[in-house]
Amino acid sequence: MQSVRPISDLRNKFTEISRDVHGSNEPVILTRNGSADMVVMSMKTFRSLEFDSEVYHKLKEAERQAAETDTRYTSEEVLASVKQVVSSV
Template sequence: MIKIRPVSDLRNKFTEIESVVREGDPVYLTKNGYGTMVVLSLESYSKLTDSVEFALDQTDYIAENDSKRMSHDEVFDGIREKLNAK
């Protein structure tokens, strides 16, 4: 179940929010009735970002070891061709 709390609870009821987050659930914080941020455990955050970090590391390695360079237009023209072929 989604946990939505006012941002003031982060200050006033920190231990409650911390216990929810430690269980692995994100807590969505609102300010004046509008969403403002999400609180996650470090473990949950890592699960979200590890694959992105790994992919960026791979592309950095490939770029360092390949002299081929493409312009913005070449990249997006290739993407458009692949999308239109489907």
């Protein structure tokens, strides 16, 4: 469950917020005047989100490319192609 805290806690309770983001691997939403203003998260969580975003964008690109052609490959064909590229490196 996401934690929502006032932005003043960042200054007054930094250690507690740091413990929370590292312990839960969930971001903490900081509010200013009752409205969400920013998010604090651990580097582990941030890198995970970056990775997920990169994978998502690559899958979207693959879907776009697939829509442009009727060519399809089996998993065996893909694996053979990868092995060929890896062995030539």
